[in-house]
Amino acid sequence: MARILILFAHPALEKSRVHKALLQQMPHVRGVTFNDLYEQYPDLDIDIEREQQLLLRHDTIVFQHPFYWYSSPAIIKQWMDLVLEHGWAYGGEGRMLHGKRLLNVISTGGSAEAYSPQGRNRYPILELLRPFELTARLCGMDYLPPFVIHSTHRISNEELQREAHRYRAALNLLAGHDADTGSLPLQGYxxxxxxx
Ligand SMILES: Cc1cc2nc3c(=O)[nH]c(=O)nc-3n(C[C@H](O)[C@H](O)[C@H](O)COP(=O)(O)O)c2cc1C
Known part of the structure; x- marks a missing residue:
């Protein structure tokens, strides 16, 4: 079984609707370690050794968070700056993450249409997530198509539940030994x- 590490970042989880619904699926997925970064590090004082040890024990790394200012909440960036050390994650002898998979799981207030060339946000989500894709590539990881929930302020409870079940199915797929993710097209979600 492949092990999944979820690096979760939501600075106001008590006000969340979407990520709360996604988190309710966790008990139904085997082999998942849930790492709530804001709960673990309220002062952003990240324990690099702890995080690197966690990474080594897992095969798929998931960044799960609401989309903030066309990017992630600050702690994700802090985590990347500190944990992905030169000579460990990349550069020189840095090969510790080689062969692992990276997945973005995000929710956006903006609609799918808003994230298109004709839309108000101009660029597709895949373009805006390029820094994650390139980080994965630099570290020798396989970058997976992102899991995205749009229109978070308008999505119905039924649609949200459907997406939450898809998330659970996606995690179960990734937990399977024989998930052939190398062939997944990096186009859609x-x-x-x-x-x-
Ligand atoms: C500080 C902040 C920045 C945000 N920036 C964006 C953004 O750049 N693009 C977008 O589509 N939504 C943006 N949003 C909306 C959030 O993505 C949305 O509220 C969130 O995904 C809903 O998930 P939740 O119910 O789990 O909180 C932002 C919200 C906040 C509070």
Missing amino acids: LNDLIID
Whole structure:
């Protein structure tokens, strides 16, 4: 079984609707370690050794968070700056993450149409997530198509539940030994590859 590490960042989880719904799926997925970064490090004082040891024990690394200012909440960036050390994650002898997989799981207030060339945000989500894709590549990781939930202020409870079940199915797929993720097209979203 492949082990999944979820690096979760939501600075106001008590006000969340979308990520709360996603987190309710966790008990139904085997082999997942849930690492709530804001709970663990309220002062952003990240324990590098602890985080690196966690990374070594898992095969798939997930960044799960709301989309903030076309990017992630600050602690994700802090985590990347500190934990992905030169000579460990990349550069020189830095090969500790080689062969692992990286997945972004995000929610956006903006609609899918808003994240298109004609839309108000101009660029597709895949373009805005390029820094994560390139980070994965630099560290020798396979970058997976992201799992995205749009229109968070308008999504119905039914649709949210459907996406939450897709998330659970996606994690179970990734936990399977024989998940052939090397062939996943980096065009659409992981959501669309899950058959309900
Ligand atoms: C500080 C902040 C920045 C945000 N920036 C964006 C943004 O750049 N693009 C976007 O589509 N939504 C943005 N949003 C909306 C959030 O992504 C949305 O509220 C969140 O995904 C909802 O998930 P939740 O119910 O789990 O909180 C932002 C919200 C906040 C509070």
